[in-house]
Amino acid sequence: MNWLSQTLASSLGKKLIMALTGLFLILFLTGHLIGNLQLLKDDGGQAFNEYAKFMTTTPIVKILSYLTYISIILHVIYSLILTINNLKSRPIKYAVNRQSENSVWTSRNMGILGTLILIFLVIHLRSFWYEMHFGSIPTIAYEGGGQIKNLYLIVVEAFSHLWYVILYVVSMVALAFHLTHGFQSAFQTLGLRHLKYTPLIKIAGLLFAILVPALFALQPVYLYLKNL
Amino acid sequence: MYFKLKIWRQKSPEDKGGFQFYELDDVSPDMSFLEMIDVLNESLEIKGVEPVHFDHDCREGICGTCSMFINGRPHGPQRGVTTCQLHMRSFNDGDTITIEPWRARSFPVIKDLVVDRSAFDRIIQAGGFVSVSTGGVPDANEIPISTNIANEAMDAASCIGCGACVAACKNASAMLFVAAKISQLALLPQGKIEAASRAENMVVQMDSEGFGTCTNTEACVAECPKEIGLVHIARMNREYFFAKQSSENISLR
Ligand code: SF4
Numbered sequence: 001m002n003w004l005s006q007t008l009a010s011s012l013g014k015k016l017i018m019a020l021t022g023l024f025l026i027l028f029l030t031g032h033l034i035g036n037l038q039l040l041k042d043d044g045g046q047a048f049n050e051y052a053k054f055m056t057t058t059p060i061v062k063i064l065s066y067l068t069y070i071s072i073i074l075h076v077i078y079s080l081i082l083t084i085n086n087l088k089s090r091p092i093k094y095a096v097n098r099q100s101e102n103s104v105w106t107s108r109n110m111g112i113l114g115t116l117i118l119i120f121l122v123i124h125l126r127s128f129w130y131e132m133h134f135g136s137i138p139t140i141a142y143e144g145g146g147q148i149k150n151l152y153l154i155v156v157e158a159f160s161h162l163w164y165v166i167l168y169v170v171s172m173v174a175l176a177f178h179l180t181h182g183f184q185s186a187f188q189t190l191g192l193r194h195l196k197y198t199p200l201i202k203i204a205g206l207l208f209a210i211l212v213p214a215l216f217a218l219q220p221v222y223l224y225l226k227n228l
Numbered sequence: 229m230y231f232k233l234k235i236w237r238q239k240s241p242e243d244k245g246g247f248q249f250y251e252l253d254d255v256s257p258d259m260s261f262l263e264m265i266d267v268l269n270e271s272l273e274i275k276g277v278e279p280v281h282f283d284h285d286c287r288e289g290i291c292g293t294c295s296m297f298i299n300g301r302p303h304g305p306q307r308g309v310t311t312c313q314l315h316m317r318s319f320n321d322g323d324t325i326t327i328e329p330w331r332a333r334s335f336p337v338i339k340d341l342v343v344d345r346s347a348f349d350r351i352i353q354a355g356g357f358v359s360v361s362t363g364g365v366p367d368a369n370e371i372p373i374s375t376n377i378a379n380e381a382m383d384a385a386s387c388i389g390c391g392a393c394v395a396a397c398k399n400a401s402a403m404l405f406v407a408a409k410i411s412q413l414a415l416l417p418q419g420k421i422e423a424a425s426r427a428e429n430m431v432v433q434m435d436s437e438g439f440g441t442c443t444n445t446e447a448c449v450a451e452c453p454k455e456i457g458l459v460h461i462a463r464m465n466r467e468y469f470f471a472k473q474s475s476e477n478i479s480l481r
Pocket residue numbers: 292386387388389390391392393394404405408448451452453454455456
């Protein structure tokens with residue numbers, strides 16, 4: 001094995017991949033959220049549709065979106081590899097184990113939270129990403145632009161179902177808990193720990209973990225109530 | 229004090245093992261946990277029953293041998309202590325106390341509560357040597373080291389290799405132990421010379437011993453009797469990543 005693949009195959013190398021892909025996905029979430037906030041505009045979906053067109057046709061965004069796909073896939077695969085190996089590292093469990101005395105629940109259950117997020121992601125991508133890329137979406141014409149896909153219509157339709165809104169809200173709670181551990185954990189894995197900056201990272205991580213999923217969850221709730 | 233004890237008994241590494249129940253009365257609250265086991269063993273011996281095997285040596289919290297998973301936590305309910313420093317007053321009269329060996333693929337049970345921790349020794353060996361000048365005795369304080377650095381290196385050096393970090397970790401990861409050892413030498417000028425190869429070799433050895441991988445749950449830090457901090461794991465990660473991209477060791481496993 002050459003030195004690079006040996007590094008990435010080591011325990012710390014796998015953690016490095018988890019941390020880097022996780023941080024990239026945090027950046028992605030930020031961008032995705034900014035786009036989604038267009039849904040709150042009261043313009044019949046114009047800003048949102050233009051954003052959706054921008055996201056699917058601009059070359060630089062294309063590159064970023066491929067990086068996002070790769071990050072998601074690597075994050076999932078490496079978490080599976082690590083989890084399986086970690087389970088094997090303790091073949092006989094304790095009869096009594098008071099883990100809650102020494103660690104927080106979220107930090108021990110990133111796999112469960114991640115699985116919930118992954119299930120959500122599949123449903124979410126099927127509903128919107130797949131429709132946008134491969135589905136037949138009605139188009140709409142705006143002043144100064146040609147015909148563009150009216151994804152807004154699909155979104156509004158989807159969020160008129162209560163169960164779908166609930167699914168989104170619950171998934172965002174899972175995402176929030178995943179982020180409370182993941183955000184600061186990524187910095188620790190990269191070795192970025194400092195008396196001055198770590199407290200800031202922890203606060204930023206907590207704010208991010210609360211605000212971003214809350215704002216994501218706001219969209220379906222808002223659209224549902226608006227179109228009641 | 230009166231206690232019901234549920235203790236893991238296992239004749240040999242191959243034996244399946246299981247829990248045995250014992251009752252013990254007239255336990256002084258000022259006894260250490262190990263003394264309580266001594267009393268139990270005396271009573272067992274009188275009855276002709278094989279005493280409970282357990283590791284112990286210094287009985288003053290500095291050797292790290294007294295490994296016992298007590299009521300779901302390494303070294304019992306108290307923070308920052310080893311089993312030998314734990315006293316029976318930390319329990320309530322009439323409690324049932326469950327005692328198990330460390331559980332990890334890399335720490336196989338030898339007998340009862342005794343586990344084989346030589347994986348730790350092999351990790352230390354993999355760290356290799358530290359270059360020293362073999363000339364005359366150097367003057368004290370010849371190499372200037374700031375107090376902060378000296379203190380932090382001392383904190384890392386206080387690791388007693390007990391394995392509670394592995395025992396507590398849900399992944400049975402040895403990273404706190406390895407980090408303490410790497411950190412201790414990486415901080416000091418004397419250890420800087422071989423710092424890169426030390427970090428690389430110790431991590432390779434840690435992986436090949438079959439320990440799990442840290443997920444930053446921080447359980448190790450909470451259970452470490454010497455309160456070794458996460459800052460050392462972060463330093464190990466930095467040392468390792470830096471070593472990997474800068475060293476010329478390209479033929480490592
Ligand atoms: S780091 Fe702490 S818990 Fe781990 S072996 Fe050293 S002293 Fe024991």
